[in-house]
Amino acid sequence: MASRPRPTQASIAAQVGVSIQTVSNVINSPELVKPETRSRVEAAIRAAGYRPSAAGRALRTRHAGAIGMRLHPVVDGINGEVLDRFFHAVTQAAQDQGYRINLFTAPDAPAEVENLVGAHQAGVIDGAILIDTGLNDPRPQLLTGAHLPFAAFGRPWGELSTRHSWVDVDGRAGTYQATRHLMAAGHSRIGFIGWPTSSAVGEDRRQGWLLAQAEAEPEPLQALTENQVRDGAAAAMELRARGASAVVCASDALAFGAMPVFADLIEPGQELPVIGFDNTPVARAVGLSSVEQPVEQAAAAVVAQLAEHIRQPDGFLGQGVILTPTLELRKWESMVASRPDS
Amino acid sequence: MASRPRPTQASIAAQVGVSIQTVSNVINSPELVKPETRSRVEAAIRAAGYRPSAAGRALRTRHAGAIGMRLHPVVDGINGEVLDRFFHAVTQAAQDQGYRINLFTAPDAPAEVENLVGAHQAGVIDGAILIDTGLNDPRPQLLTGAHLPFAAFGRPWGELSTRHSWVDVDGRAGTYQATRHLMAAGHSRIGFIGWPTSSAVGEDRRQGWLLAQAEAEPEPLQALTENQVRDGAAAAMELRARGASAVVCASDALAFGAMPVFADLIEPGQELPVIGFDNTPVARAVGLSSVEQPVEQAAAAVVAQLAEHIRQPDGFLGQGVILTPTLELRKWESMVASRPDS
DNA sequence: AGAATTCATTTGAAGGTTCAAATACACTAC
DNA sequence: GTAGTGTATTTGAACCTTCAAATGAATTCT
Numbered sequence: 001m002a003s004r005p006r007p008t009q010a011s012i013a014a015q016v017g018v019s020i021q022t023v024s025n026v027i028n029s030p031e032l033v034k035p036e037t038r039s040r041v042e043a044a045i046r047a048a049g050y051r052p053s054a055a056g057r058a059l060r061t062r063h064a065g066a067i068g069m070r071l072h073p074v075v076d077g078i079n080g081e082v083l084d085r086f087f088h089a090v091t092q093a094a095q096d097q098g099y100r101i102n103l104f105t106a107p108d109a110p111a112e113v114e115n116l117v118g119a120h121q122a123g124v125i126d127g128a129i130l131i132d133t134g135l136n137d138p139r140p141q142l143l144t145g146a147h148l149p150f151a152a153f154g155r156p157w158g159e160l161s162t163r164h165s166w167v168d169v170d171g172r173a174g175t176y177q178a179t180r181h182l183m184a185a186g187h188s189r190i191g192f193i194g195w196p197t198s199s200a201v202g203e204d205r206r207q208g209w210l211l212a213q214a215e216a217e218p219e220p221l222q223a224l225t226e227n228q229v230r231d232g233a234a235a236a237m238e239l240r241a242r243g244a245s246a247v248v249c250a251s252d253a254l255a256f257g258a259m260p261v262f263a264d265l266i267e268p269g270q271e272l273p274v275i276g277f278d279n280t281p282v283a284r285a286v287g288l289s290s291v292e293q294p295v296e297q298a299a300a301a302v303v304a305q306l307a308e309h310i311r312q313p314d315g316f317l318g319q320g321v322i323l324t325p326t327l328e329l330r331k332w333e334s335m336v337a338s339r340p341d342s
Numbered sequence: 343m344a345s346r347p348r349p350t351q352a353s354i355a356a357q358v359g360v361s362i363q364t365v366s367n368v369i370n371s372p373e374l375v376k377p378e379t380r381s382r383v384e385a386a387i388r389a390a391g392y393r394p395s396a397a398g399r400a401l402r403t404r405h406a407g408a409i410g411m412r413l414h415p416v417v418d419g420i421n422g423e424v425l426d427r428f429f430h431a432v433t434q435a436a437q438d439q440g441y442r443i444n445l446f447t448a449p450d451a452p453a454e455v456e457n458l459v460g461a462h463q464a465g466v467i468d469g470a471i472l473i474d475t476g477l478n479d480p481r482p483q484l485l486t487g488a489h490l491p492f493a494a495f496g497r498p499w500g501e502l503s504t505r506h507s508w509v510d511v512d513g514r515a516g517t518y519q520a521t522r523h524l525m526a527a528g529h530s531r532i533g534f535i536g537w538p539t540s541s542a543v544g545e546d547r548r549q550g551w552l553l554a555q556a557e558a559e560p561e562p563l564q565a566l567t568e569n570q571v572r573d574g575a576a577a578a579m580e581l582r583a584r585g586a587s588a589v590v591c592a593s594d595a596l597a598f599g600a601m602p603v604f605a606d607l608i609e610p611g612q613e614l615p616v617i618g619f620d621n622t623p624v625a626r627a628v629g630l631s632s633v634e635q636p637v638e639q640a641a642a643a644v645v646a647q648l649a650e651h652i653r654q655p656d657g658f659l660g661q662g663v664i665l666t667p668t669l670e671l672r673k674w675e676s677m678v679a680s681r682p683d684s
Numbered sequence: 685a686g687a688a689t690t691c692a693t694t695t696g697a698a699g700g701t702t703c704a705a706a707t708a709c710a711c712t713a714c
Numbered sequence: 715g716t717a718g719t720g721t722a723t724t725t726g727a728a729c730c731t732t733c734a735a736a737t738g739a740a741t742t743c744t
Binding site for chain 1: 721
Binding site for chain 2: 006049051052053054055056058059064066071072073074080081083084085087088091092095100101102103104105118119121122123124228229230253256281282285286
């Protein structure tokens with residue numbers, strides 16, 4: 001059972017009795033080929049199980065058909081699910097547009113850029129997707145300098161003025177909604193638990209809370225800490241002591257810590273006056289209301305931008321897209337009291 | 343600023359005044375080239391920023407330099423972190439061995455196989471990594487039939503006798519350790535909360551608990567449910583009512599639900615007599631003891647097996663590797679009571 | 685000195701595809 | 715009957731690399 005040689009356009013052509021170019025046309029520009037010839041070629045292709053060689057095609061067209069992306073090390077698993085969803089959605093969107101996703105690892109941003117640029121020079125990828133853009137992120141400039149098309153999930157924070165494509169979720173709008181919802185439920189003293197202001201994303205989310213209250217609140221009830229469950233708990237206690245009857249949080253991890261602090265205010269089956277961010281599985285599991293990011297939509301938008309960018313390497317000016325998150329409300333239920341249904 | 347044409351071996355060769363093949367040799371078999379010539383070529387390569395074309399190389403060598411892998415949709419985020427770690431480690435290991443990771447999406451197993459085989463026929467990937475092998479998984483047979491080298495993370499469960507490469511973690515050894523630890527701490531009635539026996543992985547983990555108690559326990563204190571937090575809580579209550587003073591769980595999600603049920607038995611700062619599986623971030627956050635899988639090691643082993651398989655497409659007979667997990671013990675601390683340190 | 689051995693480099697070809705241009709053919713128009 | 719307009723197909727070249735074999739030059743052996 002020696003496996004017969006891989007079929008090629010040449011072998012198909014010989015079989016059908018046409019030229020190689022005709023086979024190529026059947027695949028890439030079927031409208032150029034006479035219907036009768038076309039179907040004969042198509043039949044031979046199917047019969048032989050022929051698939052165009054990616055290498056041959058890439059060599060000729062100077063087009064890899066792949067997009068590079070860094071897989072970050074797992075740091076904070078509790079909201080890593082947003083990234084999981086993003087990766088999955090990006091892979092799907094890329095597949096739909098005829099691109100594959102190529103994974104890279106790197107210890108830091110410069111190494112990431114080096115990997116991506118290297119892969120681009122080798123013709124392995126046509127473009128890259130950047131994730132988790134930080135304050136004054138150096139990567140956009142470096143990639144632009146290397147003429148590597150890219151699009152980012154996360155807006156450009158800070159003053160670096162590289163103009164590029166990006167998609168982001170309006171965190172401010174999310175916390176704004178959350179705060180308004182609590183206000184409508186009758187709360188007048190609503191706290192915010194967030195991250196230090198050095199975090200651009202954290203500051204954005206804080207702004208939404210601030211904005212929603214506008215003049216209502218002279219002395220803001222806020223506490224900024226690290227993103228740990230225990231920090232959330234401690235911050236919640238402090239805010240409650242200062243008079244807060246509800247809190248909006250910059251993450252589900254913080255909200256998760258805050259939950260027990262406000263649990264005595266309500267009866268099971270009601271909404272807890274604690275709202276998280278990212279709508280992680282943990283939030284679903286424990287009945288925590290949370291702000292849901294339209295991750296799948298964001299992924300599709302990023303890929304679309306990048307594809308456009310690849311199509312017109314120079315002409316395409318970067319553009320930003322902002323998506324609005326939604327508020328996912330949940331009834332809190334004491335886990336211990338409930339029984340399984342099935 | 344028209345970007346100059348991409349450097350090639352030909353352009354380098356012309357510059358230095360040697361033949362193309364010599365440039366190729368400097369890159370692939372430096373020992374064949376006289377040191378002086380070599381360094382001149384190397385200098386030119388660096389100066390031009392030359393990188394071998396992946397397409398040209400792939401076309402000639404019939405070797406893609408990439409491995410395919412399906413990115414599963416996010417189903418159960420609470421222990422998805424194990425997969426995150428696995429992906430990251432695989433990417434790293436692959437990179438170290440000169441392979442890239444190519445991501446695929448698919449709605450089900452047949453589609454996954456079709457994608458992988460298609461990519462292989464197109465010369466996009468040299469092999470594949472399978473994740474989460476289920477009972478009588480059809481994929482190994484299909485891939486073997488398609489002559490696509492692969493290795494699996496997860497052993498072959500069931501009777502399908504395809505002989506192939508795989509790496510797995512000894513779940514039984516994990517729950518065995520956990521149970522023994524609880525026994526050593528003085529517990530005599532130790533319950534098990536797991537999944538229905540239709541889950542091969544769940545059954546494996548149950549066996550470890552069973553084995554550790556051997557003759558000690560005539561009537562086994564077990565409850566098998568779905569993998570939800572609330573199910574874990576309900577099961578824990580039932581087992582405690584039946585006399586259990588400690589429980590071993592098939593997952594952190596179940597253990598997380600069980601925690602409050604046993605919380606009154608100990609003082610803060612002690613180990614809770616509840617042990618989970620997978621050592622997820624949630625476990626770390628709430629101070630839950632859990633069984634830690636050597637994921638990074640597993641990933642490296644899978645990649646190594648696959649690389650070997652690709653090297654000898656036919657000669658290599660599949661082999662299984664079993665890794666032993668470790669028990670990660672934690673002191674439980676009431677989240678509400680603690681204050682942030684810094 | 686001529687043959688045999690080793691080392692360094694070059695030559696020719698092939699791998700599969702697509703682009704740009706050329707050819708062949710059928711048909712309409714004058 | 716020749717020029718002109720399409721449509722369908724083919725030709726030749728190029729994309730970049732590496733394999734297998736050949737050449738050239740220097741060294742050693744008999």
